[in-house]
Amino acid sequence: MPHADVALVPDRDSRLWTLASAALCLLALLVQLPTALALGLGATGLVLTAASWRRPLPAFVRILLALAMLAAVLSVTGFRFGRDTGCALLAAMLAIKPGETRSLRDNRSLLGFALFAPFAAFLLDQGPLTMVLGALGIGSALVALHRLADVEARSVATGPDVVPRMALVGRLVLIGLPLVLAAFWLFPRFATPLWGVPERALSKPGLGDEMSPGGWLDLMADEDPALRAQFFGATPPPEQMYWRGPVMWHYDGRTWTQAPWLRGLPPARVQHGDRQWDYQLEVEPTDRRQLVALDLAVAAPEGAHLANDYGMTVRTPLSALTRWRMRASTPASFEATLPHLLRQQALQLPAGFDPRTRALAAQWRREAGADYAALVRRALDWIRAEFAYTLETPLPGRNAVDEFLFDRKQGYCEHFSSAFVVLMRAAGVPARVVTGYTGGVYNRLGGYWVVRQMDAHAWAEVWLPGRGWVRVDPTAAVAPERIYDTLDDRLGEGVEAGRLTLEGFGSVSDWLRRGWNDLVLGFDAQRQARLLERLGGNGLGSRGLALLFGLCAVATLAWMAWFLARGERERDPLLRAWHRLDARYARLGLGREPHETAGDWARRVAARRPQGANLLFSLSRRFAAARYAPGEGDQRALIEDLRRHRP
Template identity: 40%
Template sequence: MSLRQDQIGWLLATATITLIPHFGHLPPLLAGIAAVLVGWRALIATGGRRLPHRHALSALAVGIIIAVLAEYRHFFGKDPGVALLAGLLGLKLLETRQIRDGRSVVLLSLFLQLAQFLYQQDMAVAALTLLGALGAVASLLALQSRGNASPRSRALEAGRLLVQALPLMLVLFILFPRVQGPLWGLPADAFNRVGGLSDTMAPGDLARLGESSAIAFRVDFQGEPPPSAERYWRGPVLTRFDGHTWRAGLLQLADQPSYQPQGAAYAYAITLEPHNQLWLLALDFPAVSAGTRISNDFQLLAREPVQGRRRIELVSYPHTPVGRDESGLVLRQALDLPPRSNPRSVELGRLLRARASSPADIPDLAIEHFRRSGLRYTLDPLPLGRDDVDSFLFDTRQGFCEHFSAAFVVVMRAAGVPARVVTGYQGGEINPVDGTLVVRQSDAHAWAEVWLAGRGWVRVDPTAASAPQRIENGLAAALPDSARLPLLVRADLAWLHGLRDRLDALNNRWNQWVLGYNPARQRALLSGLGFGDPDWQSIAALLAGGCAIVMGALTLWALRQRSPADAIDRSWQRFCRQLASAGLPRNSWEGPLDYARRLAHERPDLADTIAAIAADYASLRYGPGEADPDRLKRFHQSTRHFRPR
């Protein structure tokens, strides 16, 4: 059976809703191919043109395959697989002639809707997927119906079906045994697009992060959070320097820290966005919690890459002295400089060492020199020369935090003070809606650590010497060129901040209670409901029982519902009983029109009335299309007032 216009319209709408979210990560060529194919099918539907020949479709299929290979060089993985499905969806629309073809389009759409969650799992993606599912269900209803219906009534019918599925969905969500991690292995490229810090640093790296308003992590403090000046979230520690790029040194991992925590403590839970690295971005200096390790440079590390959103409860002690008994190898690495690199900065370090009465005075002298030099903090520094640090300190005199920290560490090493760069995040903004501290990629920061005899490793932030507002009030307050910042970070849009805070709070609840519903939370919920400490067998039994109860309730509800066809049959049965009481019963094998023809011979006086009622019933009950309202009203009135004698 050929498709009607309304059926094609629903299929096109479903395919469009499904493809739009994928255009953000598909290469422009493949996104354009999918859009052109869908648009082509829409033109055919509206203009009455013929569908392309199968040879043309075969050529298009080969072209899509070649385009995918040209972009990705292979077919295996998330990105090429999704791109191929997107192209095939548009291609399937161009060969859709019959109902079975339409069902294939719906099935492809559902696969692509599921694939959206391989990229993001936030509320916006869930809402788009729900809208796509509504379109898919409406398309299936249109494909199985015999008549046209308005888009509004079709959408309402699909919405009712989705609402009826909600109880079963909730039972499955709450009671399905939770498995930590995916149920199947994701392809190797599943995490190649995550952003954030790197384990290397070169001029401009953190400035690029400063232009992103994406959330890096959220923090819930138990009690008052630390002041802004102490909100240093430690990430990769970079020791090796080749004159341009900083890299991490060799790490030694332990289950317990080498320091003894002391001083003020901050207890908090941090929810990290996936970044596909091992670091966990804690305040200095944390006590190790379950599932974590700590390195010899005091980074808190996970045992496996953070490939999904992760919540960790920690306690940090920022005033703990660390590294007082540091090994000689670590200190020698923290003094190493490449030969013949940045000679002016090296000479500055030697001059500071000569002026200082002790090594402990050198960092203060360097900070004072930075302050007097008029260094400017900016997201858009001028290009640097061959010697990056010399060019920054003596020529351009403008840079971002990576310029300040790298220059400070080079000067310290030249002065004989062991030093290294620490990258991470600094600050964060309290969301007034839910009280969480939100740290964004634009809060990425780099600072320095110097080693002083008797004190160990001490944090020094040279950026604060030239841009103290960066530490106290965040990036937007410190930059004069705030127009370069993302809209959600700029300080001059209070109304947008309010909207952002509400959406962030809503997203945080979604992350904690939907995406964060893990085995531990499931057991805690069931224990709170009186099921003790259930194992997986008990949870499976509860799941089976819950599904049985929901399905039984839905079945009873469905049996009590009456459709318009039930009312038509009731009126017909009443009509037949009236005739039977007059001695004119209907045989069980007789259809309505045969019954009317027989009675026309037996009761000619009733022939016209009976024939009209029988014809209306046959058309309403068995005819194509939706019931005609005028005929339906006439049929009910005729049977109600029929009184044979």
């Protein structure tokens, strides 16, 4: 015989509440997926919900939809498996789940499945938006489950009782809140995770280990923060805020890449200047291992590695918000003596590319001789006089540098830095491309600098005798305002409006996001140790901390059990008023015994205290009638009489 909830179909309002709750849970996950995929999954879920409202879709249609969803997700992720692939598949299956949702059990299954979505979203992002959407989805699902429980108990449609149900769910959440806070503050935090989190199949915007024409267009249109910097003491001027990232050495005629073997060499010898800057860097997740630092880092912080070219990497991918305390200074000399192997690498050019650039470089070398500085000045003067900055550039052909230098003469930092380094190498000047970020916008509310993904930049370094590597920014030579100004300035649209937005709403929202990062995401093992130290728990150790958390958890669970049991006994307002009347008599030694009925109790009290016995007899009869003969008498009036009666 089938179970009762298999055949029972919820009422219309209960089904709508269930579907809306599932959609809200799904939304928390969709906002973290690629836009096109998220819109497709959302639209599919809405269409299937409408199509299956009267009866579930046939099995073969659901199978075809599942296969189509699988193909769509894998095509977007490039058949690579990672966190986002698994989350996208979960979202796809949840989007087609309403196609087979009809009975009470189906609705419960949909809600149980939907509750996985908010938790999966935290694998992709731990920001406040994910928290808010996830909390709303989970709360709505709990209300829907409570409604379905009443449907099963009564086997009839429920009325519009949303507010009481939400209040009940809110009380349940508040009951569990102490345990959540105890787990957050007291559960032992580990400096490193106990297990690895799978990497993403779709990389997040950020600096990569290569640079090719057109590869940065999406990055330079991204307004999301890449990092935040807070200086302690002196602050460098904006024109000195070059945030050094991957250094590119190898060029194949189109793409610049790093030289991985340089990571095994010790950092080049640097004579740091007298002026240094002390700062803390808050890096947004990128799922990469490249770490940027203010040019030029004095040393690598703990957990990071400094390569020979002062490109910085970390041991594990930056899949979560991280903070790094560092120092930087403008170098007086940077690798004043260049080893032969590095010189060869810094002069490497592929054969058969850019003949016009090579010819011009050879001519300049004959005219300037070995004066590297004169060659650099001549190239910058040429760029400053004849070139322009623009983001609207077509993809180049085979001889990309020739086309840029002699035909188009306009582009953005990728083109300027690449062409400049090729020209210098062809003239015999060791040079390399450095990628990273430039500038930043000061947030007055928080007292820190925000560097956005759109501030991504590429510049050049040339090696000059006696000085070593020297930064040269050919893009700044033609358009310095494009390097140091705000996001909208770089796009050339709405300068004043852009500044107003950034200094107004943008600053407030980023300040709030940083507060969330500091209070929630940044609560690590060190912050936990400092908290316990302020509370007098210094030196507890991991075992003592675990014991303290266990004691708090046991106490919290005991309180939760008592509160739930008490709430279950006194949820009915009539029963609650009756129990309070009993408590008032108990203070006189006349409390009701557990085995006594209302009438027996009233007679025992009358034998001991005849005065007022008639009123208690009346109340006990009315109470028994209200409990066992519903509909008889005015229950509200009885509750008021029970509250007013004082023995």
